[in-house]
Ligand SMILES: Nc1nc2c(ncn2[C@@H]2O[C@H](COP(=O)(O)OP(=O)(O)OP(=O)(O)O)[C@@H](O)[C@H]2O)c(=O)[nH]1
């Protein structure tokens with residue numbers, strides 16, 4: 001705040017800093033809540049259509065015997081993804097964000113307000129499909145994973161480095177299509193390594209199930 005000679009006060013607000021700071025505070029509270037209930041929360045990000053929902057369906061199929069799972073589906077308008085996951089016998093909560101291109105920590109808190117968290121051991125959060133907005137808004141999850149797929153080409157990870165840098169793990173999905181598309185999957189992995197040399201990268205096909213058990217191991221379940 002500055003005072004001018006005529007007694008006028010000027011307050012400068014860094015909106016980005018304030019928004020991000022408030023979200024980080026809310027995310028820290030979410031983390032405490034999840035820890036208190038012994039729940040592992042995985043935030044799943046990625047562009048539209050990379051296979052986030054298909055991956056959650058595949059994980060749930062393999063994990064539901066052993067773990068009590070809840071899915072939070074972030075979507076601008078529809079319940080399509082929540083319905084898909086619910087068809088596997090998994091509890092779901094839809095979060096419709098309207099015009100917001102990402103979930104934030106407060107939305108997660110509100111969505112879980114009336115939920116008996118003692119019922120769950122794992123929460124999969126499907127973030128809104130895009131590779132830009134979710135990067136700056138941690139939700140308090142134990143792990144943030146980004147799903148990329150070979151149908152997006154090898155370079156998009158370098159064009160969207162922020163989300164990649166914020167991730168704990170990258171999933172390369174749709175590897176069943178490598179031959180059909182004559183895709184150079186090693187080139188994609190090299191591009192990921194250019195953004196972050198140490199990031200774990202797992203190759204899977206959510207459709208056929210190849211690599212899903214490796215992913216479950218890498219997520220330390
Ligand atoms: N061949 C193949 N297709 C896949 C795979 N994973 C997903 N798909 C297909 O890709 C399309 C998009 O998959 P979704 O799971 O809906 O993708 P999403 O990332 O959840 O999409 P949004 O929620 O719209 O952002 C669907 O037609 C899936 O069947 C895969 O491993 N292999």
Ligand SMILES: [Mg+2]
Nearest residue numbers: 052053081126
């Ligand atoms: Mg989806």
